[in-house]
Amino acid sequence: MHRSLLTRPTVSLLLGVSIVPTTAGLIAALWFGLDAGALARVIATPGIGLSIGSSLWTGCIATAVALLLAHLAVGLAASGNWRRRLNSLVLPLLAMPHLAIGIGLALVLAPSGVLLRLLSPWATGFELPPDWLIVNDTGGISLIAGLVLKETCFLVIALAAALAQVPAEKLQAQSATLGYGPLKGWLAAIAPALQQQIRLPLAAVLVFGITNVEMAIPLGPGLPPTFSVLLWRWFTDPDPAIHAQAYAGTLVLLVFSVAAIAVAGGLGRLGRKCLIASAQSGQRRAAETAVRRAFGGFLIVGWALGALSIIAIGLRAIAGPWRFPTLLPTSRSFTTLQDIASLTAGVGATTLALAGATALVGIALVLPAAEHCRQSVTARRQVGAWLFLPLLVPQMTFLFGVQVLLVRLDIDGTFVAVLWSHLIFALPYLWGILAPARAAIDPRYEQVAATLGVTRSVTWLTVTAPLLARSMLLALALAFSVSVALYLPTLFAGAGRVATAATEAAAAAGSGNLRLAAAHAILLAVIPLAAFAAAFTGGAALFRQRRGVPR
Amino acid sequence: MNALVLEQVTLRISDSALFAPLNLRVEPGAVTSVVGPSGSGKSSLLKFLCGILPPDIDAAGKVRMGEEDLSALPPQSRRLGLLFQDPLLFPHLDVAGNVLFGMRAGGARRERQQRAADALTSVGLEGLGRRDPATLSGGQQARVALLRVLLAEPRALLLDEPFRSLDDDNRERVRELVFAQARRRGLPTLLVTHDQSDVDAAGGPVVELQASA
Numbered sequence: 001m002h003r004s005l006l007t008r009p010t011v012s013l014l015l016g017v018s019i020v021p022t023t024a025g026l027i028a029a030l031w032f033g034l035d036a037g038a039l040a041r042v043i044a045t046p047g048i049g050l051s052i053g054s055s056l057w058t059g060c061i062a063t064a065v066a067l068l069l070a071h072l073a074v075g076l077a078a079s080g081n082w083r084r085r086l087n088s089l090v091l092p093l094l095a096m097p098h099l100a101i102g103i104g105l106a107l108v109l110a111p112s113g114v115l116l117r118l119l120s121p122w123a124t125g126f127e128l129p130p131d132w133l134i135v136n137d138t139g140g141i142s143l144i145a146g147l148v149l150k151e152t153c154f155l156v157i158a159l160a161a162a163l164a165q166v167p168a169e170k171l172q173a174q175s176a177t178l179g180y181g182p183l184k185g186w187l188a189a190i191a192p193a194l195q196q197q198i199r200l201p202l203a204a205v206l207v208f209g210i211t212n213v214e215m216a217i218p219l220g221p222g223l224p225p226t227f228s229v230l231l232w233r234w235f236t237d238p239d240p241a242i243h244a245q246a247y248a249g250t251l252v253l254l255v256f257s258v259a260a261i262a263v264a265g266g267l268g269r270l271g272r273k274c275l276i277a278s279a280q281s282g283q284r285r286a287a288e289t290a291v292r293r294a295f296g297g298f299l300i301v302g303w304a305l306g307a308l309s310i311i312a313i314g315l316r317a318i319a320g321p322w323r324f325p326t327l328l329p330t331s332r333s334f335t336t337l338q339d340i341a342s343l344t345a346g347v348g349a350t351t352l353a354l355a356g357a358t359a360l361v362g363i364a365l366v367l368p369a370a371e372h373c374r375q376s377v378t379a380r381r382q383v384g385a386w387l388f389l390p391l392l393v394p395q396m397t398f399l400f401g402v403q404v405l406l407v408r409l410d411i412d413g414t415f416v417a418v419l420w421s422h423l424i425f426a427l428p429y430l431w432g433i434l435a436p437a438r439a440a441i442d443p444r445y446e447q448v449a450a451t452l453g454v455t456r457s458v459t460w461l462t463v464t465a466p467l468l469a470r471s472m473l474l475a476l477a478l479a480f481s482v483s484v485a486l487y488l489p490t491l492f493a494g495a496g497r498v499a500t501a502a503t504e505a506a507a508a509a510g511s512g513n514l515r516l517a518a519a520h521a522i523l524l525a526v527i528p529l530a531a532f533a534a535a536f537t538g539g540a541a542l543f544r545q546r547r548g549v550p551r
Numbered sequence: 552m553n554a555l556v557l558e559q560v561t562l563r564i565s566d567s568a569l570f571a572p573l574n575l576r577v578e579p580g581a582v583t584s585v586v587g588p589s590g591s592g593k594s595s596l597l598k599f600l601c602g603i604l605p606p607d608i609d610a611a612g613k614v615r616m617g618e619e620d621l622s623a624l625p626p627q628s629r630r631l632g633l634l635f636q637d638p639l640l641f642p643h644l645d646v647a648g649n650v651l652f653g654m655r656a657g658g659a660r661r662e663r664q665q666r667a668a669d670a671l672t673s674v675g676l677e678g679l680g681r682r683d684p685a686t687l688s689g690g691q692q693a694r695v696a697l698l699r700v701l702l703a704e705p706r707a708l709l710l711d712e713p714f715r716s717l718d719d720d721n722r723e724r725v726r727e728l729v730f731a732q733a734r735r736r737g738l739p740t741l742l743v744t745h746d747q748s749d750v751d752a753a754g755g756p757v758v759e760l761q762a763s764a
Contacts, residue, residue, distance in 0.1 A: 166642075167637075167639070170635065170637070170639055171639060171641065173598070173601070173603045173626075173633075173635075174633070174635065174639045175652075176601070176602070176603055176625075176626035176627050177601050177603070177626060177629075177631060177632060177633040177700075177705075177709075178632075178652065178653050178699065178700065178703045179627050179628075179630060179655075179703050180627055181625070181627045182627075185627075188652070189641050189652070192643040193641070193642055193643045272643075276643065276644060276648065279641070279644060279648065279651075279652050280644070280647075280648050280651035280652060280663070281651075281656060281660075281663075282651060282652070282653075282654045282655050282656035282657065282663065283656045284627065284655075284656065
């Protein structure tokens with residue numbers, strides 16, 4: 001039954017939009033990247049081992065820590081009846097692009113950053129910024145911190161979605177009456193049941209952690225940089241001879257990512273075994289208060305850091321010269337809003353146009369397919385998994401293949417090419433929201449309409465669409481913020497000629513100009529936040545008098 | 552064994568009381584039945600006793616185990632065993648794993664497994680330890696859930712219509728098993744039901760929850 005669903009025109013169109021360019025890009029990447037000479041030059045690059053090592057180290061540690069924190073956050077929130085509040089705490093940070101959080105965190109943690117300004121000179125005695133290597137440290141700690149901050153939020157949402165499939169509240173009540181505290185109850189009774197469901201998002205987090213440049217540029221180690229940043233420098237090098245090296249390098253990146261996924265899969269099975277063994281040991285720890293407090297404190301510090309980075313972006317963007325221990329820039333030196341506006345207006349317009357087009361085209365592609373898959377959970381899962389696959393491949397690897405193909409087709413650097421690349425990354429999230437929401441609508445509403453003599457299309461417009469309206473608003477906002485955040489797809493499909501807030505911010509951060517980076521990062525931060533705020537206020541205003549309309 | 556004592560217990564949803572203030576003493580080894588129409592707050596009463604009441608219900612009153620006041624304790628420290636309407640076996644653990652989850656800590660792994668196997672045998676589930684709980688019949692699942700609760704060594708047993716989803720045949724057998732275990736262990740037992748045959752089989756005092764005037 002579901003096999004035939006996948007071949008429905010609407011569903012295969014949706015899948016094709018995502019899979020055809022990804023596959024073609026991967027094949028092209030293999031074709032052009034498999035060059036023994038270039039590979040030899042990649043391997044002979046001084047410091048290459050350290051680069052690859054720090055990519056793997058930062059990506060793997062950040063993923064592990066984020067997974068642990070996300071489980072703790074959701075587990076503790078579930079027992080404390082504040083799961084809804086957790087979601088609203090997490091969403092603003094989730095909506096924030098990696099690049100913006102990365103730039104913001106660099107502004108907070110740097111020796112002359114907001115954090116030390118808060119403590120200086122009264123607590124630290126510093127009148128001058130200390131000579132510390134906090135940001136861009138060789139150990140990659142600040143990069144790990146940034147990744148953990150973002151990916152914990154992502155995994156919290158993934159866990160919350162997976163929770164819908166498990167009678168978690170009842171299971172947790174059951175383990176509480178058996179004498180287990182909320183933490184152990186969660187880890188032993190619920191976490192193992194969720195692991196299977198979040199393995200795709202988890203793999204995506206791992207691959208992103210290892211291969212990202214968005215956070216590694218502002219926060220990652222400098223000498224040598226992470227492997228992905230090294231490749232990014234090669235790609236953006238004016239000397240075309242270096243490009244072959246970058247092509248070959250993306251394949252090395254692919255190999256390491258696949259290996260990391262395989263190892264993580266093994267570790268996941270091991271972890272599951274440990275959790276199950278601990279579930280059967282009967283050990284109870286009634287007093288978890290100390291542990292809970294410690295993790296609660298940890299989560300609050302993390303959230304405060306995130307909030308502080310957003311504030312720091314705003315301050316840095318408007319501040320002129322900003323002498324060290326003063327917390328706020330003096331008003332004399334403010335850059336006027338006009339300056340920022342004139343600097344970012346054109347870029348902002350392109351960013352908005354791309355985001356809007358991505359959201360609208362994406363929803364137009366997803367809705368008809370969701371319509372066809374509404375009765376089959378299996379089909380919805382399969383489509384979801386297919387759409388998710390591009391997130392499991394290092395962006396650089398297939399994007400460079402896509403770019404080569406676009407050049408051959410002579411459509412590189414066009415709006416449509418960039419839009420298409422953004423769709424690839426927005427579709428899995430749109431599907432994740434809209435397909436279940438469509439399926440959750442009681443089919444009897446439409447049957448009632450049909451028995452009243454209303455045609456199917458009118459029924460869709462007058463019954464189904466209004467019931468989906470809130471989910472559509474959320475989906476719009478999500479697609480919007482995904483598109484705004486995309487850096488590498490814009491860079492590659494745009495052939496460097498399409499300038500968005502992300503490309504400008506990354507370029508500025510890459511050249512060390514944090515002030516210019518902050519000016520663009522404001523756009524990166526404000527657009528998604530505004531989109532989500534609009535979606536929520538809009539969603540709350542819709543059908544305010546109707547309690548039965550799904551939220 | 553101590554009696555489970557309820558003093559002036561009331562539950563309110565948005566300021567309307569579900570039932571008149573309840574005073575109740577559940578004696579060890581006796582099965583006290585609580586009956587009342589659906590929506591009268593029977594299940595919520597048990598959740599209140601366990602400390603797992605959802606936040607939209609306000610509760611007042613005292614719960615004591617002998618002289619010990621339970622009201623201020625977190626759910627995991629109260630040691631009241633609750634059997635839910637559904638068996639709620641953990642889907643990622645096998646049958647023995649579910650039993651072991653309930654069993655108090657202590658003893659070597661091998662020893663614990665032997666105890667779990669013996670317990671399964673004692674309720675007629677010999678050799679089913681490695682099975683996926685989802686492959687068991689309703690009656691078998693109910694028995695596993697009972698073992699899980701009993702091996703946690705509760706001080707009282709709370710039954711939230713645990714026989715409801717069973718067919719007549721299983722219903723009687725599981726019910727007899729549960730009551731027999733409760734009596735043998737001298738557990739104060741509180742049964743919530745709206746089935747008269749449950750009340751008759753329990754044979755203990757009956758409390759009817761009445762809407763407060």
